[in-house]
Amino acid sequence: MSLTSPPPPGIGLLDLARLRSRTLLFFAAAALGLLVSGYVVTRSGMPVWGGTLLFLGAVAVPAGLKWRDDFVAWGPAVMVLSVLLTLQGFHTVEHVVQVAQFYVLGQPGIRSQGLISSLNIEWVHFTWNWLAAAGVYFVFARGMRGVWGWALLLWVTAHSLEHTLMLARYLSMEQSVMDMTMTSFPVGQALPGILGRDGWLATHVPVLRAIPGLASLPRVMIHFNWNVGEMTFLLLAARAGLPRLLSPPLPFPKDTRPHD
Structure with missing residues (x-):
């Protein structure tokens, strides 16, 4: 594509879903x-x-x-968006399964591990969320902004920060367990974060305990809500911002245009 060529034909979210x-x-x-x-x-x-x-x-x-x-x-921005939609979609399904295990099957939260229980650990969630955040930052920088783009940016950042706090708590507890000569402890994804029961808000801002869910929901529902919100904002931001990701680069000014 030349620097002055018209933008490619518009595409929609369904086009990204097609395997062609x-x-x-x-x-x-x-x-x-x-x-x-x-x-x-x-x-x-x-x-x-x-x-x-x-x-x-x-x-x-x-x-x-x-x-x-x-x-x-x-181009790369649309490809990154396509990857984000696919992987975050599967990740959300994983949390739907966890909620079903918790509420429908009556399993305790620590056993509601989803389809890939071996990966339901703090390091994996921390890494995944910051990688997803990096992808969001990239498509945001490439033009997927607007109201929904900003909402997605703030949401994914807050979500990743909560997992950072959870990882810090996990590492602190892991050190305590090692000091007691214990080999392991089954608390993956069961530790409190910022929101929910025993979370930072519940313990540091007692007045928030009166708000339903904010400081009382179990951890499995907090994860579910974070990911459903993230997927929702991602879809809305993608639907509104996809045309901007397809825009061609601005042409060079005449005096700086490269010559053959």
């Missing part, structure tokens, strides 16, 4: 992943999280090729 030439490969990989993961979980006793990882590994290749196609067709 990777459709057959994706569904073939998904079918194979389901068959293999289902077999090993039911026949070999592999935990559900292991089967989930096998399935995700199978569809990772066509998904990666699809994102490469997005990069070639629409």
Whole structure:
């Protein structure tokens, strides 16, 4: 594309969801992943999280090729947005499963671990949230702003800061456990953060305890609300800001235009 060429045709969120030439490969990989993961979980006793990882590994290749196609067709900003929508969407589903385990199956919060329980640990959530925040900062800088873009930016930053506090608490408790010569303690994603029951607001701002949910919700619901909010703002910001991500770069002034 030349510096003065018109912008490419507009696209919408549904265009980002289409697999295009990777459709057959994706569904073939998904079918194979389901068959293999289902077999090993039911026949070999592999935990559900292991089967989930096998399935995700199978569809990772066509998904990666699809994102490469997005990069070639629409540039890096749209590709990053496509990755964010996909991964955050799956992450939100994971929290829906955790809520179902907690409220429908009646499991305690510490056992409501979702589909990939082995990754439901503080380091993983801390890393994932700041990587997601970096992606949001990138598309924001490239033009996905407006009211919903700012709302998403503030939300993802606050969410990541809460996970930073939770990781700090986890590391502090881990050191205490090590000092007592204990090897481990099962508190992954069960420690309080800023919001919810026993969170920072509940312990430092007692007046907020009267606000329903803000200082009383269990941790599993706090995570669910954070991620549903993040996914909602991401969709709204993407719908409004996607055209700006497609805009071509501004042309050089005449006196600084590069010459052949």
